[in-house]
Amino acid sequence: MTEKVAVLGAGSWGSVLANLLVENGHTVELWSRDQEQVDRLNQEHVNPAYMKNFTYSSKLHVTTDMKATLKGADVILIVIPTKGIRQVARKLNAVLAELDQQSLIVHATKGLEQNTYKRPSEMLKEEIDPKYRRDIVVLSGPSHAESVAIKDMTAVTAACANLADAEKVQKLFSNSYFRVYTNDDVIGAEFGAALKNIIAIGAGALQGLGYHDNARAALITRGLAEIRRLGVAFGANPMTFIGLSGVGDLVVTATSKNSRNWRAGYQLGQGQQLDDVINNMGMVIEGVYTTKAAYELSKKRQVPMPITDALYRVLYEGEDIKTAISQLMSRDLTSEME
Template sequence: MTKIAVLGAGSWGTALANTMAKNGQQVMIWSHKADQAAEINERHQNDRYLPGAKLEDNLQATDQMAAAVSGADIVLFVVPTKAIRQVAKQLAAILLANKQSVILAHAAKGLEQKTHLRISQMLVEEIPADCYSGLAVISGPSHAEDVVKGDLTAISIGSNDVRAAEALQGALANAHFRPYTNHDLIGSELGGALKNIIAIGSGMLIGKGYGANAQAALLTRGLVEIREVGQALGAQPETFLGLAGIGDLIVTGMSPNSRNYRAGVALASGKPLAQVEEEMGMVIEGVNTIKAVVDFEKEYDLDLPITRTLYQVIYEGKTIDQGINDLMTRPLKAED
C-alpha cells in the first residue's frame, strides 16, 4: 500500500484522490478550508466541486498540510497554477523539517504568468532537490465528473523518471481508470496547458451556432499550433498525437464539463470576461495561458493564427465574428 498526499480538494484533486483510495491506497487530501475537509471526512462528499458524488469511506482529508504529507511516498499537486509556488513553499518547509524525500507529481494544466514557466519548473525552483526522488505529471482526457462516477478513462503520466511514473501508474490503475506512461515531461505539460486555449475557441464556435465541421477544423488546426509551440520548447512531437495531446484536446474542446469550453460559449453570448470568470467560480486556465503563447509566437518566430486571433478577441476587443472571418479568409496555403 502506497501513502499519498493530494494537495488540493477541487474537482480534479478529489477525483484522483478518490480513485487511489478506491484502489486501497492510503490517501489523504489537503484542503486549505477546514469545513471542506470535515465534509469529506464526515459526509464523504465534496458538494461544491463534485455535487452528488459519493466518495470512498477510506478517503481522508485535513486542513493541515503537515498531517497530509507526513510519511507520504507520493505528493500530488492539484491546485491552480497561480497557487503552485505558495503551496510548494509550504511543502518544502515541511519536507525539510521532516528530512523527507517523496515522489513529486502534479495534475495542474497551465503556465505561470510573466515567467511562462511550466509547473514542474516552478516546483524545481521551490523545492530542494534532496526533498524529492522523481517528478511526474498526470495529463490526458479526464473530466473529474466522469472519473468520480466510474466512467472509462485513460490518462498519461509523463516523467523522465520511470520509477516515479510507474509508482503513480500503480496507484491509479483499476478496471475503470487506465494510466499509460511516457518519457516526455515537457510535452505532457504543454499539451495539458495549451489545449485550454483551443477549447475556448471551440466553445465560441458552438456559442455562435456553428456545427461539427467548424469544431473539427478548429481542433485539428489548433493541434498543429500546439505541436509547433511544443517543438519550439523542447517537446517530442509524437506526444501531441497521444493522450496528453489530441486526447486531452478532444475532451476539453468538445465537452460542456470543460470550464474553458463553457467560457468560450459564454463569451460568444456577449458576456464580458470578468463576468464569465465570476460566474464560473473556478480558474479558467486558458485565459491566462494564451498570454504566454502569444509571447512564445514572437520569441520563437512561430505562426499561430488561431491563438493570435483568440488573444485579439479576449484582450483587444476584436469581435468573434471578425476573428472567424479573418481566419477563414487568410492567404491559402498547404496543410502542414
C-alpha cells in the same frame, strides 16, 4: 502494495483522484485550505462546490494541516491551479524540510505561469529542494473529474524522464476503469495539457455562435497543429501530440460541457463579457491565462499560432469574436504541412 499518498488540492480533479486512490487501496490524506470544505468532506463525504451529487469514500481523510498530510507520504500529488503552484510548493518544501522527508512528486496541473511562461514541473523544480523530491511526474490526459467519478473508462499518461518513476505512478493509479500509460516526454505532456485549454475556449465560442461540426473539427485539427508547433520549439517529441496528453486531452476538452474552458468559450460566444464569465464560473479557467502566456511566448519564439493570436485579441483586446473568425478564415492560403 499499499502506499501513503498526500494530495494537495481538493478541487474537482484533486478530490476525485484522491477518492480513486482510496478505492485502489492506498492510504490517502487530502489537504485543503478551506476548513468548511474539509468538514463537509470528512463528515458528509461531499464536496458540492466542485462535485455535485457525488459521495466520496468514508476512508478519505481531509485536513487543513499540511504537515499531517505529508508525514510519511511515499507520493505527493499536487492538483493546484497554475497561479498557486509556487506558493504551495514553497510551503511544501518547508514542511518536507521540517520532516526531513523525500517523496515522489506528481502533479496534475495544466497551464503556464504568467510572465515567466514556466511549465508546472519547472516551477516545482525551482521551489522544492532536490533532496526532498525523488522525481517529478506529470499526470495528464483526457480526463474530466465528472467522468472519472462515475467510473467512465479513462486513459491518461504519466510522463517522467525516469520511466521507472512513471511506472510507479502508473501502478498507483491504474484500475479497472482508469488506465495509465507511460511517456518520457515531460515537455510535450505539459505543453499539450496547457495549450488545449486555449482551443477549448475557441470551440465553445464557435458553438455559442451557432457553428457546427465542420467548424469544430477544423478548429481542433488546426489547433493541434499550433500546439505541436510551440511544443516542438521547446524540445517536445512531436509524437506526444498525437497521444493522450495531446490530441486525446484536446478532443475531450474541446467537445464537452464538463470542460470549464469550453463553457467559458460558449458563454463568450453567447455574448457575455469575459469578467462576468470568470466571476460566474466559480473555478479557475486556466485557458484564459494560458492564452496570454502562449501568445507572448509564441511571439518571443516566432512560432506562428493564428488561433491563439485570435483568441488573445478577443480575450485581452476586446475584439469581436465574429471579426476574429473572419480574419482567421481570410488569411493567406497555405499548405497544411506548415
